[in-house]
Amino acid sequence: MAASGTRVSSLRPSRPGSPLASGLRRLRQATATERREWRFALVLLMPAIVMIGTFVAYPFVRGIWLSLTDTVVGREGEFVGFQNFAKLWDDSIFRRAAQNTVLYTAAATLLKLTVGMVVALMLNNLLGFKRILRASMLLPWIVPTVLSTLAWKWMLDPTFSILNWVLFQLGLIRFRVDWLGGPVMALWSVILVNVWRGTPFFAITLLAGLQTISPEVYEAASIDGANAWQRFWTVTWPLLMPVTMVVMLFSVIQTFADFQLVYILTGGGPANSTHLFATYAYQVGVATGKLGEGAAASLAMFPVLFMVVLFQLWYIRRGEGGVKKRGA
Amino acid sequence: MGTDRGNATKRDWGTIPRRTFLKGAAAVAGAASLGGIPGIVAAGQAPAYPKGTKLHLLTRINFIPAGDTLFIAQAEEFGRQMGVEVQVERIGENDVTTRSTAAIVAKSGPDIIMFQNNFPHLLANGLADVSDLAEALGKEQGGYWDLSRANAYVGKKWLAVPYGCLSNTMNYREDWLKEAGFSKFPDTYEELREVGKKLKSMGHPVGQCFGHSVNDPNSWCYPFVWAYGGYEVEKDGKTVALDKKGTLEALKLNTAMWKDMFDEGGLSWDDASNNRAFLAGSISITNNGASIYFVGKDKFPDIAKVTNHAPNPRGPAGRYYHLATHSSAVMKYSKNQKLAKEFIRWYMDKKQYEPWFVAMSSYMIPPTKVWFDHPAWTKDPKLTPFRDSIKDARHLGYAGPPGAKASEALAKYIMVDMFAKAIQGTPPEESLKWATAELKKIYSA
Numbered sequence: 018m019a020a021s022g023t024r025v026s027s028l029r030p031s032r033p034g035s036p037l038a039s040g041l042r043r044l045r046q047a048t049a050t051e052r053r054e055w056r057f058a059l060v061l062l063m064p065a066i067v068m069i070g071t072f073v074a075y076p077f078v079r080g081i082w083l084s085l086t087d088t089v090v091g092r093e094g095e096f097v098g099f100q101n102f103a104k105l106w107d108d109s110i111f112r113r114a115a116q117n118t119v120l121y122t123a124a125a126t127l128l129k130l131t132v133g134m135v136v137a138l139m140l141n142n143l144l145g146f147k148r149i150l151r152a153s154m155l156l157p158w159i160v161p162t163v164l165s166t167l168a169w170k171w172m173l174d175p176t177f178s179i180l181n182w183v184l185f186q187l188g189l190i191r192f193r194v195d196w197l198g199g200p201v202m203a204l205w206s207v208i209l210v211n212v213w214r215g216t217p218f219f220a221i222t223l224l225a226g227l228q229t230i231s232p233e234v235y236e237a238a239s240i241d242g243a244n245a246w247q248r249f250w251t252v253t254w255p256l257l258m259p260v261t262m263v264v265m266l267f268s269v270i271q272t273f274a275d276f277q278l279v280y281i282l283t284g285g286g287p288a289n290s291t292h293l294f295a296t297y298a299y300q301v302g303v304a305t306g307k308l309g310e311g312a313a314a315s316l317a318m319f320p321v322l323f324m325v326v327l328f329q330l331w332y333i334r335r336g337e338g339g340v341k342k343r344g345a
Numbered sequence: 346m347g348t349d350r351g352n353a354t355k356r357d358w359g360t361i362p363r364r365t366f367l368k369g370a371a372a373v374a375g376a377a378s379l380g381g382i383p384g385i386v387a388a389g390q391a392p393a394y395p396k397g398t399k400l401h402l403l404t405r406i407n408f409i410p411a412g413d414t415l416f417i418a419q420a421e422e423f424g425r426q427m428g429v430e431v432q433v434e435r436i437g438e439n440d441v442t443t444r445s446t447a448a449i450v451a452k453s454g455p456d457i458i459m460f461q462n463n464f465p466h467l468l469a470n471g472l473a474d475v476s477d478l479a480e481a482l483g484k485e486q487g488g489y490w491d492l493s494r495a496n497a498y499v500g501k502k503w504l505a506v507p508y509g510c511l512s513n514t515m516n517y518r519e520d521w522l523k524e525a526g527f528s529k530f531p532d533t534y535e536e537l538r539e540v541g542k543k544l545k546s547m548g549h550p551v552g553q554c555f556g557h558s559v560n561d562p563n564s565w566c567y568p569f570v571w572a573y574g575g576y577e578v579e580k581d582g583k584t585v586a587l588d589k590k591g592t593l594e595a596l597k598l599n600t601a602m603w604k605d606m607f608d609e610g611g612l613s614w615d616d617a618s619n620n621r622a623f624l625a626g627s628i629s630i631t632n633n634g635a636s637i638y639f640v641g642k643d644k645f646p647d648i649a650k651v652t653n654h655a656p657n658p659r660g661p662a663g664r665y666y667h668l669a670t671h672s673s674a675v676m677k678y679s680k681n682q683k684l685a686k687e688f689i690r691w692y693m694d695k696k697q698y699e700p701w702f703v704a705m706s707s708y709m710i711p712p713t714k715v716w717f718d719h720p721a722w723t724k725d726p727k728l729t730p731f732r733d734s735i736k737d738a739r740h741l742g743y744a745g746p747p748g749a750k751a752s753e754a755l756a757k758y759i760m761v762d763m764f765a766k767a768i769q770g771t772p773p774e775e776s777l778k779w780a781t782a783e784l785k786k787i788y789s790a
Contacts, residue, residue: 089470090445090446090449090450090467090468090470090471091449091450091468091469091470091471091472091677092470104786104790107786108786109779109782109783110757110783173613174610174613174618175608175609175610175611175613175614175618176608176610176618176621176622176625176627177621177625193610195609195610195612195613196613197556197612197613198609198610198611198612198613199612199769200769203612203613283556283557283613284439284556284557284558284615285557286555286556286557286612286613286758286761286762286765287555287556287557287612287613287762287765287769288612288762288765288766288769289758289762290769300756300757301757302446303442303443303446304442304756304757305467305752305753305756305757306446306467306468306749306752307753308450
């Protein structure tokens, strides 16, 4: 039996039921000490809550309101329901931006995962110069996006491209490549820049995950006769899955809402072939002053991202549930 | 800040006593009824701005640094005379719209913003009425050019004071033209195609931007359509009229020109790309302002020597220009509207404007007609074609009245993308159909 004034509730296993119900029950049953701790925790959380409320929740709610009005710059609008969304649905440029965004996100994320995994595996097996190489690998991620993208704009310039010069000198091309001029090439060039920039995030996170895998598991697999690919597929990949899903979740969200790369490299051109949701929302909302329509274009991302997030969180939880059952 | 004030200013600037300066300004500007510094001097009163008053002006970075340097010096002089602090903030031209929008929504920011094109129409709800000032300046200086007025006069009032137009014409290499066997610059678009074809075969293509950039692509595409009798809307400002035979002809010709004469990197260019390409010697002709020539004179004298300028090509319906106008708007949220107007009055006054115009080396066409015969235009005959372009300039949204819908069409690059799609392989008819449908959505909203 615990001494008076203390509870052992924290030692009891949590009961099944909703987190909210469980939390409220614990609050009702809390001791004075626990309640003080809880209040103190709330005070410590307050700055974060205020920041998120001010810079995330408020703009989000305001954005929803704007998207349901015909607000233009300098004039408060009136409620128009889903008229802005209907207009967008009928807008060929918006549909192109939607298509581009899906392709851009899918391709860039898969490429970053592939290249990131390769880099992580290589860094994990390094025998020397670990610190320098790991630090160098992070550079694309650390350099401010605007600066690195401007450098890429020079490298992909149709007249002065260093990339074209190198490929020409190596005999790999006979005519210059117009990296940002063709409707397909321009989008893939932007994807390339995104992959260059985002791969370190995948690599460093997957590397951290790799280092939690015990070498004994690999030894056991080797003893059983598994080759390198089999060890990756049956040991590394499944054990890395939770980390992989988390990093992909973040990457999908960031890539889907990408703006800077496209804005600097192409402005959404040529002929809207590189427009994404974010750049088109900017063009509609800021360049034309139609804030309501711009907000609607921006919010169009939300349902898709929400579904992606739900799916990935479900997948992660399912994986955790499976691990718990196996452990039980 | 800044010591390069241009030759014409040296006799006017230096240590001018305040009273002399104020009297001089009064003498140039006229009666006390005009207000501003002359009015204050005439009334015998000191300016009444509290200590610590700050005036903030936002504008684009000019391609001619000497002009910016002088303008900043003039702003400082105004501030000294008025006992206020004047901040001139210069940013990339593509960013001015973003800043303006943010400022108007937040109701806080610069007191004066220099807008490009017909943005005063687009952002009309956030701009103060400056009719008294604009009308007075127009009367003094021989009246405004139609284009300058069109982009700053909204409804029945002036929402901005015209500042100037960016001139643009055909920049070309005389030496390569001669080498190709042509004694003068082609007059029509068809002739240009033939000349350009020959030049491209010699390794000196024509350069033109068809990407998403504010100035150059529009300066090519709009006049091309106009020259063939096409235009966006009818005079009623509502009926979309782009799908005319003339527009299709222009589109087809441009598409043919793409392979025949253009540098095929143009789809990914921005406004600075053709400048770089011309000065690097990789293109022979481009549509641009005088910035190529001025940078050439400064840093690439051998190229400047063989660079010349010619009017835009002519089509069956005439010769036209899309010139980017600049106007100074006082923001409605500004607490310094009176001071802002006085500052605009100050720098638009001939005494200040002339040295700036000369320092800009005719890069900007002044908004009023009094400057048409200024010797600066003929001092260097290579610059005269820029001056003449204002006479054939049209506003966006022609043949309808200028307005926010034309701004929307510009911001969405409808005209430019119509050309770009055709270049990329979409049949010109389909490309025209797409552009017409997009314009209909804009003009029917």
